[in-house]
Amino acid sequence: PTNVGILAMDIYFPSTCVTQEALEGHDGVSKGKYTVGLGQDCMSFCTEVEDVISMSLTVVTSLLEKYNIDPMQIGRLEVGSETVIDKSKSIKTFLMQVFEESGNTDIEGVDSTNACYGGTAALFNCVNWVESCSWDGRxxxxxxxDSAVYAEGPARPTGGAAAIAMLVGPHAPIYFESKLRGSHMSHAYDFYKPNLASEYPVVDGKLSQTCYLMALDSCYSLFCEKFERLEGRPFSISDSDYFVFHSPYNKLVQKSFGRLYFNDFLRNPSFVDEVARETLAPYTSLSSDESYQSRDLEKANQQVAKHVYDVKVQPSTLIPKQVGNMYTASLYAAFASLLHYKNSSLVGNRVVMFSYGSGLTATMFSFRFQEIQHPFNLSNIVTVMNVSEKLKQRLELPPEKFVETLKIMEHRYGAKDFVTGKNCSYLPPGTFYLTKVDSMYRRYYSKK
Ligand code: ACO
Known part of the structure; x- marks a missing residue:
C-alpha cells in the first residue's frame, strides 16, 4: 500500500467551557497571566455526565456516520489516552459496543498510554499495520x-478536554513521509500520575518545559539528519510549509518554534535572515544547558522567529487556544485547526509534527497532502469537523461552576453506585453521556 495516512477525521470537545479571562479574575492572579502569559483564550471541561469514554463514543459514531463508513470495514482500533478509568479494561473495549452491533468483533488493537504521546503511538501502530503483511485490507x-484536569494552582488553567478520531488507510489525502521520523525517549519525572486515587497529575512545571524543549531539539536534529540522508541536502524551516506542535498552552508553542529557529541559526547562519543573525550572535557561546535557562535567549528567539511563526505556526493554534490542553488529542487538534484554516490549499504542502508526552517520549514526523476524491478530500474533512460552529455553540460557564464541577469529579473518581445529574440539555444531539455507575463499578452510557 502506498501513501498510507489519514483518510478522514472528526473532533469532539465538551460544549461546557470557562474563559481564561474570567479564570484570572477568579484565581486572583495578575491580569493577562493566563491570556498573554500562557497565551490561552478558553478551556473546555467535562461535567459529571461526560468522560473519556463518552467523548470517544461520540466521536467514533460521528465519524462513521458522517463519512458513511460501514463498521464492518474497520480492522484495527487503537486508542491513545492518559486518563485512566480502569487499570485493566481498555477504552477500546468500551468502543467495541459500536462495532458489535454490526456484527464486527474482528478488530485488533488496544490502548496506548504515555502522557500526551499515546495518540501518536496509536497512530503509528495503525499506519504500521496497514503497511505490514498482516494487513487485511480494512x-x-x-x-x-483525554480530560486534562489539575489540582488548584498554577497548572489548573492549562487543562482542557477533547476526543479525536482518525481513519487510517492507503491513498490518503494526508499521508506520512515514513522515512522522516526522529524520536527522543528518556526517563524523567516532569509530569506523572503516581497517585492512583486521584485524577490529578504530579507536575514539575518548569522541568516539564525544559524536558519538552530538550526533546524538541533532539528530535529536530534527527529529523534533519534523516532528511539530508534521503534528499542529499540539508533541511531547514523553509523546507516545510507548516509546523504543528503538541500544545499544552500557546506560549510553549511560541517558545518551541523560536527554538527551532535558533537551531537553524546554529546549524547554518544563512538559514535565518540578517536581523536574526545579529540578534542571536551573542548566544552562540552558551552551553546547551545554559541555553535552556536563558530567558533572554528565549525572548530573542521568539522575537526573530515571529514573522515566520505567523505564517507557519499560527494557523494551527486555534483549537488549542480555545479548548486548552487535550493531552493525546492536543497535537491532532492543532493539526485540525490547520486544516480548518488552510483547507485544500494544503495540497502539495509538507507539515512537520512534534508529539511530546512527559515521562518522556517524543517524535517529530511529517505529512504531505494530496488531492483525493470525496469523501476523503480535505475540504470534506473540514466540513465534517465543523470547527467554527462547534466553538460557537459552546456554553460559557462562570469559574465558580468550573471549580464546583472539579470538586464533584474528585469525589466521583474511582467511586461506584451513583447516578449522574438529569440535566444535560446543553449536550448537542448525538452526544454520549454517562448515566450511572452501579455497585460493581459498571458504567452505563446513553446517546442524546
Ligand atoms: N501578563 C502577561 N504575562 C504574564 C503575567 C501577566 N500579568 N503574569 C505572568 N506572565 C507570564 C510569565 O512571564 C510567564 O511567561 P514567560 O514564560 O514567557 O516568561 C508565563 O506568564 C507563565 O508564568 P510563570 O509564573 O512562569 O509560570 P506559572 O507558575 O504560572 O506556571 C506552568 C506555568 C509551569 C506552565 C504551569 O501552568 C504548569 O505547570 N502547567 C502544566 C505543565 C505543562 O503543561 N507542561 C508542558 C509540557 S508537559 C504537558 O503537556 C502536560
Whole structure:
C-alpha cells in the first residue's frame, strides 16, 4: 500500500467551557497571566455526565456516520489516552459496543498510554499495520481521548478536554513521509500520575518545559539528519510549509518554534535572515544547558522567529487556544485547526509534527497532502469537523461552576453506585453521556 495516512477525521470537545479571562479574575492572579502569559483564550471541561469514554463514543459514531463508513470495514482500533478509568479494561473495549452491533468483533488493537504521546503511538501502530503483511485490507481507526484536569494552582488553567478520531488507510489525502521520523525517549519525572486515587497529575512545571524543549531539539536534529540522508541536502524551516506542535498552552508553542529557529541559526547562519543573525550572535557561546535557562535567549528567539511563526505556526493554534490542553488529542487538534484554516490549499504542502508526552517520549514526523476524491478530500474533512460552529455553540460557564464541577469529579473518581445529574440539555444531539455507575463499578452510557 502506498501513501498510507489519514483518510478522514472528526473532533469532539465538551460544549461546557470557562474563559481564561474570567479564570484570572477568579484565581486572583495578575491580569493577562493566563491570556498573554500562557497565551490561552478558553478551556473546555467535562461535567459529571461526560468522560473519556463518552467523548470517544461520540466521536467514533460521528465519524462513521458522517463519512458513511460501514463498521464492518474497520480492522484495527487503537486508542491513545492518559486518563485512566480502569487499570485493566481498555477504552477500546468500551468502543467495541459500536462495532458489535454490526456484527464486527474482528478488530485488533488496544490502548496506548504515555502522557500526551499515546495518540501518536496509536497512530503509528495503525499506519504500521496497514503497511505490514498482516494487513487485511480494512481501515485502521485511531482515537485520542483525554480530560486534562489539575489540582488548584498554577497548572489548573492549562487543562482542557477533547476526543479525536482518525481513519487510517492507503491513498490518503494526508499521508506520512515514513522515512522522516526522529524520536527522543528518556526517563524523567516532569509530569506523572503516581497517585492512583486521584485524577490529578504530579507536575514539575518548569522541568516539564525544559524536558519538552530538550526533546524538541533532539528530535529536530534527527529529523534533519534523516532528511539530508534521503534528499542529499540539508533541511531547514523553509523546507516545510507548516509546523504543528503538541500544545499544552500557546506560549510553549511560541517558545518551541523560536527554538527551532535558533537551531537553524546554529546549524547554518544563512538559514535565518540578517536581523536574526545579529540578534542571536551573542548566544552562540552558551552551553546547551545554559541555553535552556536563558530567558533572554528565549525572548530573542521568539522575537526573530515571529514573522515566520505567523505564517507557519499560527494557523494551527486555534483549537488549542480555545479548548486548552487535550493531552493525546492536543497535537491532532492543532493539526485540525490547520486544516480548518488552510483547507485544500494544503495540497502539495509538507507539515512537520512534534508529539511530546512527559515521562518522556517524543517524535517529530511529517505529512504531505494530496488531492483525493470525496469523501476523503480535505475540504470534506473540514466540513465534517465543523470547527467554527462547534466553538460557537459552546456554553460559557462562570469559574465558580468550573471549580464546583472539579470538586464533584474528585469525589466521583474511582467511586461506584451513583447516578449522574438529569440535566444535560446543553449536550448537542448525538452526544454520549454517562448515566450511572452501579455497585460493581459498571458504567452505563446513553446517546442524546
Ligand atoms: N501578563 C502577561 N504575562 C504574564 C503575567 C501577566 N500579568 N503574569 C505572568 N506572565 C507570564 C510569565 O512571564 C510567564 O511567561 P514567560 O514564560 O514567557 O516568561 C508565563 O506568564 C507563565 O508564568 P510563570 O509564573 O512562569 O509560570 P506559572 O507558575 O504560572 O506556571 C506552568 C506555568 C509551569 C506552565 C504551569 O501552568 C504548569 O505547570 N502547567 C502544566 C505543565 C505543562 O503543561 N507542561 C508542558 C509540557 S508537559 C504537558 O503537556 C502536560
Amino acid at each position: 481501515y485502521g481507526l485511531v482515537v485520542c481521548t
